[in-house]
Amino acid sequence: MNELVPTHETGPASLAEPIWKIRWKLTRRSLRQNWEIFKESRIGMLGIILIIAFGIFGAMWPIMINTVWDPMVYDPVVGFDPMMMHPSPPSGTHLLGTDPIGRDILAQLMHSTGREFLLGVLSALITVVIGTAVGTAAAYYGGLIDTFFMRIADIILLFPFIPLLVVVGAMVKLSFLPFAIIMGVLGGFGGITIILKAQALSVSVRPYIDAARVAGGSNFHIIVSHIIPNVLPLSFLYMMFSVTSAILSEATLSFFGVLNIDMSWGMMIHTADVAGYLFDFARYWWLWAPAGLAITLFCAAFYMVGRGLDEVVNPRLRKR
Amino acid sequence: MALPAATESKDVILEVSNLSKYYPVNQGFFTRQKSLLHAVDNVSFQVNRGEVLGLVGESGCGKTTTGRLIVRLATPTSGRILIEDTDVAEIKGQDMMEFRQKVQMIFQDPYESLDPRMTIFDIVAEPLNVNGIGTFEEREAQVEEMLSLVGLAPPSAFLFRFPHELSGGQRQRVAIARALVVRPSFVVADEPTSMLDVSIRTGIMKLMAQLREDLGISYLYITHDLAVARYLCDRIAVMYLGKIVELGNSEDIVKRPLHPYTKALISAVPVPDPAIDRPLPNIKGGVSKPIDPKPRCRFYDRCPESADSCAEAENPELRDIGGGHLVACHLL
Amino acid sequence: MDTLLRLEDLTMHYKTKAGWVQAIDNVSFSLHRGQSLGLVGESGCGKTSVAMSIMRLLPYNAKLVKGRVLFGGHDLYTLSDEEVRQLRWKEVAMIFQAAMNSLNPVYSVGNQIVEAIVTHEPETGEDEARERVKSLFELVGIPKERMDHYPHEYSGGMKQRAVIAMALACNPSLIIADEPTTALDVIVQDKILREIEEIRRTINMSMIYISHDVSVIAEVSDIVGVMYAGRLLELGPADDVFKRPKNPYTYSLMNAYPSILGEKHDLVTIPGEPPNLLDPPTGCRFHPRCDWATKECREVEPAWREITKGHYLACHNPVRTEHGTAHNKTARRAPGKGGDGIGTSGGN
Ligand SMILES: Nc1ncnc2c1ncn2[C@@H]1O[C@H](COP(=O)(O)OP(=O)(O)OP(=O)(O)O)[C@@H](O)[C@H]1O
Ligand SMILES: Nc1ncnc2c1ncn2[C@@H]1O[C@H](COP(=O)(O)OP(=O)(O)O)[C@@H](O)[C@H]1O
Ligand code: SF4
Numbered sequence A: 001m002n003e004l005v006p007t008h009e010t011g012p013a014s015l016a017e018p019i020w021k022i023r024w025k026l027t028r029r030s031l032r033q034n035w036e037i038f039k040e041s042r043i044g045m046l047g048i049i050l051i052i053a054f055g056i057f058g059a060m061w062p063i064m065i066n067t068v069w070d071p072m073v074y075d076p077v078v079g080f081d082p083m084m085m086h087p088s089p090p091s092g093t094h095l096l097g098t099d100p101i102g103r104d105i106l107a108q109l110m111h112s113t114g115r116e117f118l119l120g121v122l123s124a125l126i127t128v129v130i131g132t133a134v135g136t137a138a139a140y141y142g143g144l145i146d147t148f149f150m151r152i153a154d155i156i157l158l159f160p161f162i163p164l165l166v167v168v169g170a171m172v173k174l175s176f177l178p179f180a181i182i183m184g185v186l187g188g189f190g191g192i193t194i195i196l197k198a199q200a201l202s203v204s205v206r207p208y209i210d211a212a213r214v215a216g217g218s219n220f221h222i223i224v225s226h227i228i229p230n231v232l233p234l235s236f237l238y239m240m241f242s243v244t245s246a247i248l249s250e251a252t253l254s255f256f257g258v259l260n261i262d263m264s265w266g267m268m269i270h271t272a273d274v275a276g277y278l279f280d281f282a283r284y285w286w287l288w289a290p291a292g293l294a295i296t297l298f299c300a301a302f303y304m305v306g307r308g309l310d311e312v313v314n315p316r317l318r319k320r
Numbered sequence B: 001m002a003l004p005a006a007t008e009s010k011d012v013i014l015e016v017s018n019l020s021k022y023y024p025v026n027q028g029f030f031t032r033q034k035s036l037l038h039a040v041d042n043v044s045f046q047v048n049r050g051e052v053l054g055l056v057g058e059s060g061c062g063k064t065t066t067g068r069l070i071v072r073l074a075t076p077t078s079g080r081i082l083i084e085d086t087d088v089a090e091i092k093g094q095d096m097m098e099f100r101q102k103v104q105m106i107f108q109d110p111y112e113s114l115d116p117r118m119t120i121f122d123i124v125a126e127p128l129n130v131n132g133i134g135t136f137e138e139r140e141a142q143v144e145e146m147l148s149l150v151g152l153a154p155p156s157a158f159l160f161r162f163p164h165e166l167s168g169g170q171r172q173r174v175a176i177a178r179a180l181v182v183r184p185s186f187v188v189a190d191e192p193t194s195m196l197d198v199s200i201r202t203g204i205m206k207l208m209a210q211l212r213e214d215l216g217i218s219y220l221y222i223t224h225d226l227a228v229a230r231y232l233c234d235r236i237a238v239m240y241l242g243k244i245v246e247l248g249n250s251e252d253i254v255k256r257p258l259h260p261y262t263k264a265l266i267s268a269v270p271v272p273d274p275a276i277d278r279p280l281p282n283i284k285g286g287v288s289k290p291i292d293p294k295p296r297c298r299f300y301d302r303c304p305e306s307a308d309s310c311a312e313a314e315n316p317e318l319r320d321i322g323g324g325h326l327v328a329c330h331l332l
Numbered sequence C: 001m002d003t004l005l006r007l008e009d010l011t012m013h014y015k016t017k018a019g020w021v022q023a024i025d026n027v028s029f030s031l032h033r034g035q036s037l038g039l040v041g042e043s044g045c046g047k048t049s050v051a052m053s054i055m056r057l058l059p060y061n062a063k064l065v066k067g068r069v070l071f072g073g074h075d076l077y078t079l080s081d082e083e084v085r086q087l088r089w090k091e092v093a094m095i096f097q098a099a100m101n102s103l104n105p106v107y108s109v110g111n112q113i114v115e116a117i118v119t120h121e122p123e124t125g126e127d128e129a130r131e132r133v134k135s136l137f138e139l140v141g142i143p144k145e146r147m148d149h150y151p152h153e154y155s156g157g158m159k160q161r162a163v164i165a166m167a168l169a170c171n172p173s174l175i176i177a178d179e180p181t182t183a184l185d186v187i188v189q190d191k192i193l194r195e196i197e198e199i200r201r202t203i204n205m206s207m208i209y210i211s212h213d214v215s216v217i218a219e220v221s222d223i224v225g226v227m228y229a230g231r232l233l234e235l236g237p238a239d240d241v242f243k244r245p246k247n248p249y250t251y252s253l254m255n256a257y258p259s260i261l262g263e264k265h266d267l268v269t270i271p272g273e274p275p276n277l278l279d280p281p282t283g284c285r286f287h288p289r290c291d292w293a294t295k296e297c298r299e300v301e302p303a304w305r306e307i308t309k310g311h312y313l314a315c316h317n318p319v320r321t322e323h324g325t326a327h328n329k330t331a332r333r334a335p336g337k338g339g340d341g342i343g344t345s346g347g348n
């Protein structure tokens, strides 16, 4: 850390470097320290490895379709292989077989990965931004604001939104982006608000908040400079869990066929289902197992990263 | 209510009159009846410019609450606080900034009073930042000067550390630097040494005394330790269940206590000399909470000297019995 | 007088991720039946660790490096677990640090003590145990009607008394009290300390008091041991240690705190902070903060030796002045500047 210490030779008011440079170094150092702690968590590292693997898997899609695979055959939505009967079991040409209407399963899996990332991260981001803002405001101002947002959270938590979306979705089919936003907003006003509010509440009664007030800080200053920075690590942790819940909801709704999405892991199982192949699921395992496994592993990966982050965020779990 | 002998008003930096703070409390799960906890109950005192007034009493007697009322972290139920002739309750808008620069507070727990995500530089510069004082370079110079003043030298070795990288004593020095960087004229210090190790406490106590000399600050020094109050304070006010029961010069209070509670408190302080056999403190029972107290003397239930008349009479007022020594007891 | 407890060169380390914490280093003392010993030192200096070693209640990461703990002639660390369990509570009881929070909130206070008696003395019936609890409550000054109340209905001082009653339940010959009154107000503290002392005198029990508060130790101990960074620096009769402290740390500690008696005197500040026990200083562990330190102190560990009858010391340059007359020694330091933190860069 000594590289951070400015020299003190030219009298007072003489930072050796511009302040932004010092702050940048401090940020890098604290990231490095947190990474050191995170690295100790096996489950967290496993999650990271899985996410990287999914990343590579998803990134291979544009390469494969532009070089090795013939788009006529391997397109995940409109491709068709006229050379064989469908659904065909795994073979040399189709490593994971084809679906009932002749599309390559591996291509579908790869193609969907990128969108699952987008969906998960986008909706989790929305969730966390809303949850942090609302939770902090509710905790700091209390009173009516608090009551109002807590009732909304109760409604979202108690209301069966997935079944409702199934019914609504049967009438107006949601496409990808609106769905991500709706999931994000529902998540943000739901359970996460309560958790982040609890955290903000415990931060806002700390003596350093009183100290900031005595220093002359306005409410805005206190929220932005003290409460939010101390809530953010927990927000970030819950972001990981939000990814999991967004992906699972998407899979569920796609399975019911109520989303206007041309291809996703949930859609793949849906396709197998409407064609009636799930009744003999053991024989036609390649129709559902790859997508099912991808959903499970993908969700597990983010969950595991969350568990690893928990060690960083909640020092009481630290062994030192 | 009788106030201490009229000092010239320009010398008085803080004047507290008839200050009260009641908190509503719920008694039990099923009753909807609200009770009132009299945390601070009709308290009056003054602090002169350049003076240190000690506020001493057992845990829960209302010391911290008094301090928080003065720096406006809480609003009084009734009563008035004048700081340099300005009514604290009426400060608004722009004047608030001026008030924050004039009146500061040092908190008890150095492990909790510094934001763990801020560097020492940001913590000490915060009062300057939020009040828009100076340019960045000027703030930096002031922060460095303040850090050297509180004994964190060279400042450059501390500026960009985080609180968890400092020891308890160093943290408390940072907290002191933050309070003093705006050059306040009045500081409420809430037990700044009680969470620190013995060998580190003395350093902080000496620092507080030194800064008072150098910067001419007046303190309200809150502590539960009479020996510390005696060492640091010019005058001592003894609090019991929300009321000041005795107020006077430190040596008078410690050597010639008059109120039965002060006497008991002083005789209960352990002394670091095995040869001395302290007399048994003369007091009954344990502390209770001042929830809906009876109007009579708060100390009646534990008082060894109480007369039957005390049970009937109203709570005794604080009276000057000569030489600026004030006592609240019917029998004196 | 017969020796009840004897520690011989006790050395104990804790294994942590960062390395071995040298929490106790060569601690030796003996305690007679009926005597009270006060262990004083700052937080983290190893007081609780010594107590836990005597109780043989060390955590799994602790390692007894060398030394012995002899209780009534038995080496505690050669006894079987069962034999040690027999000794605990019946022979050695402990009042834990922050013990008032250690009462179980879902059982009444009386029942918890009855329970403790019945488990440790299976031959005692429940009714007999209840009777004993009643007399214990009287002894420590809790009305016996409050036996069936729950801990949350007790004040802090009453809980602390209840914990003391629990320690007394099986008539042990030694009680170790770790910071028994630290969380309490002075008036309550005074009452409780007086009560413990009276009980101790009447039943001729031994006592080890642990505290960071020199005054508390002065009031209740026959002999005083001063610990610093895992080592005993000085141990002797209370009068001797307080009137004629020989070790500079003892001397500073005695003068570091203001007193309510006598004239206001200048306070001694000890610069710096206690060391990190992962990597304690060489030689005398106090040397980085000691005004008396010489080259020898930095290199050679001072031997633990008896300087007068019963007064032990580890120091190369003992203080010669009488207590309270050597303040010129500290006048060298600028007030307020001598505290912690001077030039201490790098880490905590
Ligand atoms: N926000 C609050 N709501 C209800 N009661 C309160 C509140 N703040 C303080 N009290 C009560 O007011 C009384 C005085 O509290 P205060 O914190 O001022 O005591 P203190 O003298 O500073 O004690 P200590 O020495 O333990 O710091 C106590 O009985 C306390 O429980
Ligand atoms: N279970 C443990 N594991 C690792 N280190 C410990 C453990 N318990 C105590 N220590 C360390 O041992 C030293 C002595 O601690 P302790 O005996 O609790 O001191 P005291 O009671 O004097 O405050 C300290 O440095 C402390 O951090
Ligand atoms: S007024 Fe009466 S009860 Fe109160 S302190 Fe004086 S003698 Fe005791």
Ligand code: SF4
Binding pocket: C247, C248, C249, C284, C285, C286, C287, C288, C290, C291, C292, C293, C294, C297, C302, C314, C315, C316, C317, C318
């Ligand atoms: S041995 Fe040396 S350093 Fe240690 S206490 Fe004695 S004089 Fe000080």
Ligand SMILES: [Mg+2]
Binding pocket: B063, B064, B065, B190
């Ligand atoms: Mg307080």
Ligand SMILES: [Mg+2]
Binding pocket: C044, C047, C048, C097, C178
């Ligand atoms: Mg301890």
